Every structure is written in structure tokens, then in C-alpha cells.
Amino acid sequence: MSIKQLAEYLGLSKSTVSRALNGYSDVNSDTRLKVLEAAKILRYKANPTAQRLASGRSKNIGIILPANDRMFVSSAFSKVLASASELLIEHGYQLIVTTISSLQDEQKVYMDFISSGLVDGLFIVRTRHNDPRITLLKVHNFPYVCLGYESGYQEDRFVDVDNQHAFYQLTQRQINARHQRIAFLNGPVQLTLAMAREQGYLQAMREATLKVDKNYLLYGELTERDAIEMTKQLMALAVPPTCILCADDAMALGAIVACEKLGYQPGVDIAIAGYGNYEHSQYNKPSITTLDYDTHAVGEQMSQLILNQLEGQTFATQNWHKASIIIRESDLFEEKFNA
The missing domain is CATH 3.40.50.2300 (Response regulator)
Structure with a gap:
């Protein structure tokens, strides 16, 4: 069935039927419902090629x-x-x-x-x-x-x-838990998401008058591999952090792997949290504290x-x-x- 035949069946103009099918706001709700119901009953399917040619759009x-x-x-x-x-x-x-x-x-x-x-x-x-x-x-x-x-x-x-607020909250949680040495594994510095997450972290640290050690703020790709290397770097410091916040759950998983290889037990010896609530996060051992949206x-x-x-x-x-x-x-x- 063509759109012309559908329009004739309904007693409407072809343009009205077309606009109703495509969800245009200038077609009243009763007409749109009537067109959609008829299209379903008659099993009308738009010809995508014809639509593109008529509209000049690829869709x-x-x-x-x-x-x-x-x-x-x-x-x-x-x-x-x-x-x-x-x-x-x-x-x-x-x-x-x-x-x-x-x-x-x-x-x-x-x-x-x-x-x-x-x-x-x-x-x-x-x-x-x-x-x-x-x-x-x-x-x-x-x-x-x-x-x-x-x-x-x-x-x-x-x-x-709102990445800034998200990491402000996540950092505050660790501060309220009496952590003072809080590290942050961030994404590539040029990404706007990385800049916003860092701003939230720094805001919470400043408000709590906690020193931000430059060695505690590292940048890398949002991957397990980069997080493993950065975590090794953190834990080799003379005064290592007691908490590692990660800009991504993949990074949090990498931080956990690195800490375990170094003899630290995440959730017991060191706190780790991420972002994204990925599927693996709830099933990992330990399961990963994360930010969800x-x-x-x-x-x-x-x-x-x-x-x-x-x-x-x-x-x-x-x-x-x-x-x-x-x-x-x-x-x-x-x-x-x-x-």
C-alpha cells in the first residue's frame, strides 16, 4: 500500500497523512491517532527510498x-x-x-x-x-x-x-569517611568530562582544606591498562594514598587489579571508586562503588x-x-x- 492509497482510504490529503506519520506537531492529536491506527490495521510501511528522495534527506x-x-x-x-x-x-x-x-x-x-x-x-x-x-x-x-x-x-x-557535581559528591564521601590522602586517576586532560570531574574533586578537597598532592592527580586513557600503571606509580610513593577515585569504572577495575598485585586488599586496605556503573562493576570482587546516571x-x-x-x-x-x-x-x- 502506498501513502497515496492510505490517504484516499482516510479521506485526507497525502501531505497530512505524511506529516502525521512523521510526528509533526502541526497535526492535531486526533488526526495523528486516526492515521497511525489505520496504518497499523492496513499494514502500511513507508518506502524509505521514496521518503529520502521526496525530502532530500538521508534520514x-x-x-x-x-x-x-x-x-x-x-x-x-x-x-x-x-x-x-x-x-x-x-x-x-x-x-x-x-x-x-x-x-x-x-x-x-x-x-x-x-x-x-x-x-x-x-x-x-x-x-x-x-x-x-x-x-x-x-x-x-x-x-x-x-x-x-x-x-x-x-x-x-x-x-x-553534571560531572563536576558528581565527583564533588564522590570526593566528599571519602572526606566524610576521614580520608585525607585521596588520589584521582583522571581521563585525558583535553576532554571536557575530565576537566569537569577534576574540578569537582578539587572543589571538595579545597573546601575540606586538604592538600592536593600533585603526585595524586594523574591522567591517562579511560582503560584498565593505564589505570594499572598509574596505580603502581601512586602506591610506590613514600606516602601513598588511602583512597583512589577513578574517572571511569574500567579505570577502577585496573586500580583494583594493581592494588591486589601489590598486596593491598581493596575495600579493606584501600578505598577505590569509579564512574559509569558498568555491568562488571556489581559482579567484580570486590564490587565497585561507582557513580550511576x-x-x-x-x-x-x-x-x-x-x-x-x-x-x-x-x-x-x-x-x-x-x-x-x-x-x-x-x-x-x-x-x-x-x-
């Missing part, structure tokens, strides 16, 4: 990830993408995920996407300070939404977890914002999402920590 949203980026496979990030994809599908769009290698010119890859017509918009992740990708997209007036924030971002172009809401918000730009939708926007502490075994401790 695709792209996301480009570094090929060696562990964020690509993390459970939390996968859930964000799944939620974003689900809403896009409901509105006739597809999410296309591709990778970029270190051998490629990033600006050229993004320029190719902008000019090819392959995608109608882009999701930008792992946002960086003065991100050149965003500058390029702005110059070409190309639709985008960032998962990440830096001062100056437009409210209709980003979604983020609503991955479904974040992903859905990303798609709502891009649809507002592309389709003139009027989804209510929520830029900021809160993280909450999930208390598990890895940061429980004994009084001897600060003896």
Missing part, C-alpha cells in the same frame, strides 16, 4: 568514534546509544556508527560527512576543550548535538551529566535535540543529568587507613 544521524576508544564498547555508553537509536527509529531515522583511525585526518573525515549527504546530523562525543569538530560544524551550519559540555555551548546543542534519558535527550533541529519538533529539553553514588564493597575501609 540518518551519524556518530564517529576513534577505532581504539574503549568508550565504544562500555556498557553505559552502549546503553546511551541504544536509547538514542530507539527514539530516532520511532521518527524514521537511523543511527549510523562508524570509526576513525589515528592515521586519518579528523577534519577531513567530518568534512566528508558534511558534504556527502550520507547523514543529516551528527552526534559529537568525548568533547574537547575548544573542539575543532564543533567549530567546523558551526561554520557549515550542520546540525549536531554534543554528549559533553564546555562553556559557550548552546542549550539546544548539548546533553551532559540515567543512560536512557541521556540518549533519548540527544535524539530529541537533533529532531528539534531537523524536524521542527518541540521536545522539552533537559541539558543536565545528575549522577548518584552506588555504594558497594570497594571503598569500604577500616580506621587504620588514617592512623
Whole structure:
């Protein structure tokens, strides 16, 4: 059945039926419901090729990830993408995920996407300070939404977890537990998420008038491997930390592995906590204290914002999402920590 036949069956214009099927806000709710019910009964399916030719759009949203980026496979990030994809599908769009290698010119890859017509918009992740990708997209007036924030971002172009507040809370928890020597294994310094998480950590330490030893603040990739090496470095100090906060659960797992190899028992001899609430975190021994956020809401918000730009939708926007502490075994401790 064609859309023309569906329109004739309903006694409506083809354009009204089309707009109702695509969720346009200028079609009243009764008409939209009538069209959707008829389409379901008659098993109408839109011809995607015809839709693209008629609209001049690909009906695709792209996301480009570094090929060696562990964020690509993390459970939390996968859930964000799944939620974003689900809403896009409901509105006739597809999410296309591709990778970029270190051998490629990033600006050229993004320029190719902008000019090819392959995608109608882009999701930008792992946002960086003065991100050149965003500058390029702005110059070409190309639709985008960032998962990440830096001062100056437009409210209709980003979604983020309040990373500063999250790590402020996580650091406060350790301070309230009478830790004074608190280390922080952070992500790459150029990432906006790393900068925000560090600000939260430093804010809590300053408010408690605790010294931040420069040797306690280290940067690396959000991986177990980098965390293992950084933890070995920390625990080799003349005065090692009693608590290690990690910018990611993969890093927390690496810190646990390193401490155990060095003869420390996490949760007993040293406190360790992470971020992301990955699947392995609750099953690890010890289970990992972590920061959790609503991955479904974040992903859905990303798609709502891009649809507002592309389709003139009027989804209510929520830029900021809160993280909450999930208390598990890895940061429980004994009084001897600060003896």
C-alpha cells in the first residue's frame, strides 16, 4: 500500500497523512491517532527510498568514534546509544556508527560527512576543550548535538551529566569517611568530562582544606591498562594514598587489579571508586562503588535535540543529568587507613 492509497482510504490529503506519520506537531492529536491506527490495521510501511528522495534527506544521524576508544564498547555508553537509536527509529531515522583511525585526518573525515549527504546530523562525543569538530560544524551550519559540555555551548546543542557535581559528591564521601590522602586517576586532560570531574574533586578537597598532592592527580586513557600503571606509580610513593577515585569504572577495575598485585586488599586496605556503573562493576570482587546516571534519558535527550533541529519538533529539553553514588564493597575501609 502506498501513502497515496492510505490517504484516499482516510479521506485526507497525502501531505497530512505524511506529516502525521512523521510526528509533526502541526497535526492535531486526533488526526495523528486516526492515521497511525489505520496504518497499523492496513499494514502500511513507508518506502524509505521514496521518503529520502521526496525530502532530500538521508534520514540518518551519524556518530564517529576513534577505532581504539574503549568508550565504544562500555556498557553505559552502549546503553546511551541504544536509547538514542530507539527514539530516532520511532521518527524514521537511523543511527549510523562508524570509526576513525589515528592515521586519518579528523577534519577531513567530518568534512566528508558534511558534504556527502550520507547523514543529516551528527552526534559529537568525548568533547574537547575548544573542539575543532564543533567549530567546523558551526561554520557549515550542520546540525549536531554534543554528549559533553564546555562553556559557550548552546542549550539546544548539548546533553551532559553534571560531572563536576558528581565527583564533588564522590570526593566528599571519602572526606566524610576521614580520608585525607585521596588520589584521582583522571581521563585525558583535553576532554571536557575530565576537566569537569577534576574540578569537582578539587572543589571538595579545597573546601575540606586538604592538600592536593600533585603526585595524586594523574591522567591517562579511560582503560584498565593505564589505570594499572598509574596505580603502581601512586602506591610506590613514600606516602601513598588511602583512597583512589577513578574517572571511569574500567579505570577502577585496573586500580583494583594493581592494588591486589601489590598486596593491598581493596575495600579493606584501600578505598577505590569509579564512574559509569558498568555491568562488571556489581559482579567484580570486590564490587565497585561507582557513580550511576540515567543512560536512557541521556540518549533519548540527544535524539530529541537533533529532531528539534531537523524536524521542527518541540521536545522539552533537559541539558543536565545528575549522577548518584552506588555504594558497594570497594571503598569500604577500616580506621587504620588514617592512623
